[in-house]
Amino acid sequence: MTSATTAGHSETICEDLTRLVLDNLREIPDFPEPGVLFRDITPLLANGPAFVSLVDGLADHYRGRIDAVAGLESRGFILAAPLAVRLGIGMLTVRKSGKLPGPVIGVDYDLEYGSARMELRPETVQPGSRVLVIDDVLATGGTAAASISLIEQAGARVEAICMLLELRDLGGRARLEGREVDSVVIF
Numbered sequence: 098m099t100s101a102t103t104a105g106h107s108e109t110i111c112e113d114l115t116r117l118v119l120d121n122l123r124e125i126p127d128f129p130e131p132g133v134l135f136r137d138i139t140p141l142l143a144n145g146p147a148f149v150s151l152v153d154g155l156a157d158h159y160r161g162r163i164d165a166v167a168g169l170e171s172r173g174f175i176l177a178a179p180l181a182v183r184l185g186i187g188m189l190t191v192r193k194s195g196k197l198p199g200p201v202i203g204v205d206y207d208l209e210y211g212s213a214r215m216e217l218r219p220e221t222v223q224p225g226s227r228v229l230v231i232d233d234v235l236a237t238g239g240t241a242a243a244s245i246s247l248i249e250q251a252g253a254r255v256e257a258i259c260m261l262l263e264l265r266d267l268g269g270r271a272r273l274e275g276r277e278v279d280s281v282v283i284f
């Protein structure tokens with residue numbers, strides 16, 4: 098379904114997981130606006146056995162290393178919830194502006210298309226806990242960087258960042274320099 102020959106993955110991620118994601122992706126040019134090549138994960142989510150294998154593979158990768166999974170609204174929630182349940186740990190919801198009841202902390206940031214603000218309820222964060230940040234796409238890195246800042250402001254430690262897809266040309270990895278960034282597929 099996609100240009101698998103040009104895609105790679107983080108060294109930490111096993112090739113089977115990369116193949117699984119690549120085989121279940123769709124690419125849509127000029128969505129949601131001209132010039133953006135949108136990488137659609139809905140075929141992956143709709144494929145039950147593939148979705149289960151993905152969650153199991155990620156759970157094996159992080160088991161014993163993390164105390165909570167932070168999902169970034171909204172597509173990150175789809176990955177964070179089953180992973181947290183599979184590992185028997187809690188999920189943190191890092192949400193877009195105005196969705197969470199207070200008290201919240203927030204950070205403004207820029208996107209590949211548009212701008213946004215992420216918020217977190219610090220009361221949901223266990224001080225000193227090891228948190229995995231997970232989302233579907235790493236593009237400019239603004240969403241991930243803002244979310245990491247919130248989790249750390251709340252007193253936890255971001256152990257690693259897991260991204261289903263990394264769009265290398267948009268430079269997100271540079272914004273997360275010094276951190277473990279595990280991308281299942283790198284375009």
Ligand SMILES: O=P(O)(O)OC[C@H]1O[C@H](OP(=O)(O)OP(=O)(O)O)[C@H](O)[C@@H]1O
Nearest residue numbers: 170171172208209235236237238239240
């Ligand atoms: O690395 P960045 O440039 O910050 O971009 C990546 C973010 O953009 C997308 O979210 P979007 O805002 O489209 O929201 P959605 O998940 O609700 O569709 C994607 O799911 C990431 O969260």
Ligand SMILES: Nc1ncnc2[nH]cnc12
Nearest residue numbers: 134135136137209234236
């Ligand atoms: N090109 C892209 N495809 C899918 N989701 C995205 N989020 C930001 N950029 C994206």
